[in-house]
Amino acid sequence: MEPYRVVEEAQGGRKLLVPYRGARLLAHPIYNKGTAFTPEERVAFGLDGLLPSAVGTIDRQAVRAHESIRRKEDPLEKYIGLSALQDRNETLFYRVLLDHIEELLPIVYTPTVGRACQRYSHIYRRGRGLWITPEHAGRIDQVLGNAPFDDVRLLVVTDNERILGLGDLGAGGMGIPIGKLAIYTAAAGIHPTRTLPLSFDVGTDNQALLDDPLYIGYRQRRLRGPAYDALLDELVHAIRRRFPRALVQWEDFKKGNAFRVLDRHRATLPSFNDDIEGTAAVALAGMLTGARITGIPLTQQRIVILGAGAAGVGIARLIRAELERAGLAGPALTAAIACLDSGGLLVDDRRIDDEHKREFTWPADLARAHGLADGPRDLAAVVSALRPTALLGTSGEPGTFPEPIIRAMAAATRRPVIMPMSNPSDLSEARPADVITWTDGRALLGTGSPFHPVPFGNRTIRIGQANNAFIFPGVGLGALVSEARQITQTMFLAAAERLAAEVDAHDLAAGCLFPSVAHLRRVTVAVAASVARAARDAGVAARPLDDAAIPAAIAAAMWEPSYLPMEPA
Numbered sequence: 060m061e062p063y064r065v066v067e068e069a070q071g072g073r074k075l076l077v078p079y080r081g082a083r084l085l086a087h088p089i090y091n092k093g094t095a096f097t098p099e100e101r102v103a104f105g106l107d108g109l110l111p112s113a114v115g116t117i118d119r120q121a122v123r124a125h126e127s128i129r130r131k132e133d134p135l136e137k138y139i140g141l142s143a144l145q146d147r148n149e150t151l152f153y154r155v156l157l158d159h160i161e162e163l164l165p166i167v168y169t170p171t172v173g174r175a176c177q178r179y180s181h182i183y184r185r186g187r188g189l190w191i192t193p194e195h196a197g198r199i200d201q202v203l204g205n206a207p208f209d210d211v212r213l214l215v216v217t218d219n220e221r222i223l224g225l226g227d228l229g230a231g232g233m234g235i236p237i238g239k240l241a242i243y244t245a246a247a248g249i250h251p252t253r254t255l256p257l258s259f260d261v262g263t264d265n266q267a268l269l270d271d272p273l274y275i276g277y278r279q280r281r282l283r284g285p286a287y288d289a290l291l292d293e294l295v296h297a298i299r300r301r302f303p304r305a306l307v308q309w310e311d312f313k314k315g316n317a318f319r320v321l322d323r324h325r326a327t328l329p330s331f332n333d334d335i336e337g338t339a340a341v342a343l344a345g346m347l348t349g350a351r352i353t354g355i356p357l358t359q360q361r362i363v364i365l366g367a368g369a370a371g372v373g374i375a376r377l378i379r380a381e382l383e384r385a386g387l388a389g390p391a392l393t394a395a396i397a398c399l400d401s402g403g404l405l406v407d408d409r410r411i412d413d414e415h416k417r418e419f420t421w422p423a424d425l426a427r428a429h430g431l432a433d434g435p436r437d438l439a440a441v442v443s444a445l446r447p448t449a450l451l452g453t454s455g456e457p458g459t460f461p462e463p464i465i466r467a468m469a470a471a472t473r474r475p476v477i478m479p480m481s482n483p484s485d486l487s488e489a490r491p492a493d494v495i496t497w498t499d500g501r502a503l504l505g506t507g508s509p510f511h512p513v514p515f516g517n518r519t520i521r522i523g524q525a526n527n528a529f530i531f532p533g534v535g536l537g538a539l540v541s542e543a544r545q546i547t548q549t550m551f552l553a554a555a556e557r558l559a560a561e562v563d564a565h566d567l568a569a570g571c572l573f574p575s576v577a578h579l580r581r582v583t584v585a586v587a588a589s590v591a592r593a594a595r596d597a598g599v600a601a602r603p604l605d606d607a608a609i610p611a612a613i614a615a616a617m618w619e620p621s622y623l624p625m626e627p628a
């Protein structure tokens with residue numbers, strides 16, 4: 060591990076201390092400036108003759124790099140091109156990503172990252188981040204010492220078992236931590252040297268991968284049970300020791316491990332599960348924006364969630380917490396949220412072994428009071444009986460919001476909130492153009508993956524993205540600036556409320572539940588400020604900041620992708 064060092068100069072300038080020269084410097088993505096090395100730097104760092112004559116600027120380089128990405132037609136080729144740029148010159152990669160965030164987020168993130176994860180072993184070029192396997196047991200601390208930089212503040216860790224809605228993708232899941240951290244850097248300005256993607260590669264039960272001669276991962280069936288826990292405990296303690304200031308984001312673990320790992324390590328190190336908690340905050344934000352548009356307060360909404368896994372349970376927990384804060388209690392609180400799994404509505408006259416589902420299981424009496432005593436309790440029956448004002452999908456099953464159900468929603472509610480949140484796009488519970496047609500343009504929509512705007516009548520409807528990308532960068536940034544020791548539920552409530560508040564009057568009038576992704580960086584700063592405040596108020600901030608001090612602390616923590624003058628280290 061090496062330090063990344065920037066020195067402040069007396070005149071207020073900043074210089075980067077660089078430990079490499081010549082070809083090694085050009086090959087280092089963190090320090091490389093390509094054609095933008097100045098004539099003086101070319102002499103000082105032994106680069107003369109290694110670069111063409113013209114001295115470029117990052118602006119011109121960004122135009123060239125963007126042109127070459129645009130020329131590619133296949134999104135997967137664009138992904139490969141962008142990864143190559145990231146591996147060559149990270150500053151330029153982030154500059155291009157930020158300049159074209161709406162166009163490129165669907166490449167580095169959902170939906171294309173899903174395809175990249177599926178094809179990972181076949182498109183693999185170069186390692187990034189760390190891969191921890193059972194072969195490292197007993198020496199994980201030493202392996203963490205091989206990370207390229209020493210002051211890591213943020214890790215995104217996956218065990219690859221539930222990558223988006225695509226299931227167990229083995230070592231290919233690494234595309235997700237890499238993509239999430241790219242969003243952290245683009246949206247929250249976390250410097251790339253402070254981030255570390257980590258694949259907890261404990262094997263795969265995906266037979267096609269095990270049979271693939273090109274598979275790059277740990278070619279064994281998944282480690283499970285106490286051996287899994289012991290390896291993860293070792294990893295967590297090694298992270299604590301090596302990177303004592305780091306926050307960990309657990310990502311795309313399958314439900315059982317997702318809940319267990321989160322609970323087991325919540326107090327060991329600042330950590331959160333993005334699929335359970337980040338997703339919940341984006342869903343709650345969508346509900347709060349919906350309430351702003353319709354004027355129906357959250358406490359009077361009837362909410363149905365299709366999918367009672369990690370995401371669905373997380374959403375139900377956070378919405379319930381918000382409802383409790385608003386004074387709802389008892390049976391009214393229970394009745395406000397109906398959750399369904401593949402067996403239909405969760406009711407206690409059914410056998411439900413999953414303890415997390417039981418948190419949202421209705422007493423049979425409540426189901427009976429709503430006319431759901433006998434007969435099917437599938438989504439169609441539930442929508443017909445409850446006449447919900449909001450329908451959220453976290454099932455990972457495409458087409459599970461079919462026309463009759465959406466039409467029934469629209470018949471009962473003037474402006475129903477409909478959020479098919481499953482990823483990637485092909486797994487969305489419904490396609491926005493259909494939902495808009497079936498509701499005569501009245502639905503308030505949010506989708507997990509990006510969809511093109513939909514023309515309807517004389518207007519074009521922008522589809523808001525109900526994706527945790529609007530939440531986790533602000534939660535991470537707010538937690539880091541306040542040096543939060545734990546990530547609390549109140550921090551996610553604050554993030555959700557702030558995201559909803561960031562939807563402007565124009566978007567509200569147009570019926571958009573979320574801001575445009577083009578504003579991701581501005582929204583992230585706002586969310587981070589609210590999260591830092593919530594961390595302070597919850598008493599978990601080692602650096603409790605006054606409201607007035609928060610904006611400056613956030614601005615100081617954020618990196619802009621531009622080149623610094625260099626000096627030999």
Ligand SMILES: NC(=O)C1=CN([C@@H]2O[C@H](COP(=O)(O)OP(=O)(O)OC[C@H]3O[C@@H](n4cnc5c(N)ncnc54)[C@H](OP(=O)(O)O)[C@@H]3O)[C@@H](O)[C@H]2O)C=CC1
Binds near residue numbers: 314371400480525528
């Ligand atoms: N937009 C966003 O920001 C996010 C979206 N997601 C997406 O949510 C999806 C689910 O993720 P996750 O919760 O982790 O997955 P899980 O596997 O934990 O949960 C899936 C749930 O859906 C239920 N289900 C599956 N098929 C049906 C069906 N036909 N009808 C009703 N219920 C069904 C399952 O039922 P059973 O329990 O009976 O098997 C289970 O309860 C993924 O596609 C993921 O990409 C996740 C995180 C963030």
Ligand SMILES: CC(=O)C(=O)O
Binds near residue numbers: 169222311333482
């Ligand atoms: C967005 C996300 O985290 C997921 O689909 O898993």
Ligand SMILES: [Mg+2]
Binds near residue numbers: 223310311333334
């Ligand atoms: Mg996820």
